[in-house]
Amino acid sequence: MSENTMTIAESYMAAWQRKDIEEIARHLHPQVHFKGPMAEVTGREAVVGSAQRMFPLMKEIVIQSKFASANQAIFTYDFLCAEPVGSCRTAELMTFEDGQIKSIELFFDARPFEKLARSATK
Numbered sequence: 001m002s003e004n005t006m007t008i009a010e011s012y013m014a015a016w017q018r019k020d021i022e023e024i025a026r027h028l029h030p031q032v033h034f035k036g037p038m039a040e041v042t043g044r045e046a047v048v049g050s051a052q053r054m055f056p057l058m059k060e061i062v063i064q065s066k067f068a069s070a071n072q073a074i075f076t077y078d079f080l081c082a083e084p085v086g087s088c089r090t091a092e093l094m095t096f097e098d099g100q101i102k103s104i105e106l107f108f109d110a111r112p113f114e115k116l117a118r119s120a121t122k
Contacts, residue, residue, distance in 0.1 A: 004099070005068040005069075005070070005071060005072065005073050005096055006066070006068035006073055008027060008073075008096065008099060008100075008101075009066070009068060009073035009075065009094055009096075009101075010066070011023070011027065012024065012027040012094070012101060013061065013063065013075055013077075015027065016051070016061055017060070017061050019055050019058070021048060021051060021052060021055075024048065024051055025044060025048050027100060027101050028044045028047055028048070028100060028101050029044070029097055029098070029100040029101060029102045030043070030044050031043060031044075031102070032044055032047050032100075032101055032102060032103065032104065033102070033103045033104070034046070034047045034050065034103075034104045034105075034106075035103075035104070035105045035106070036105070036106035036107075036108070037106065037107070037108060037109075037110040038110050038113060047104070056082075057081045057082055057085065058079065058080070058081055059080045059081060059082060060080040061077050061078070061079055061080070062077055062078040062080060063075055063076075063077045064076045064077055064078065071095060071096045071097070072093065072094065072095050072096070073093075073094045073096075074091060074092065074093045074094070075091070075092050075094075076089070076090070076091045076092075077089075077090055077092070078090070079108070081112075084112075084115040085112045085113055085115060086112055087112075088108050088109065088112050088113075089108065089109070090106060090107065090108040091106070091107040091108070092104060092105070092106050092107075093105045093106075093107075
């Protein structure tokens with residue numbers, strides 16, 4: 001399963017890099033659960049909505065490493081954003097069920113995004 005898991009995970013990450021919301025949605029289980037330092041949502045529509053809100057900020061994703069085993073894959077990458085956020089080193093753990101992403105957990109330092117929140121209130 002890990003080879004197929006990696007193929008699906010790579011396709012999902014490539015869709016993010018292209019900002020292809022339809023392809024992102026295609027990879028998500030209808031009841032996908034997303035958890036990150038700043039948000040937690042359940043359901044494909046909620047996760048897709050979150051992705052769409054990130055697109056204007058995102059410049060590029062630069063993958064540093066990737067690994068898959070059984071039904072999980074993890075990618076580490078630099079999430080490059082417009083200022084004031086800049087570069088955000090991220091780890092993304094994906095768990096798969098029936099060929100779709102059933103859960104996503106992001107690990108990153110949220111402090112750069114606090115700069116964005118502060119600049120929005122000025």
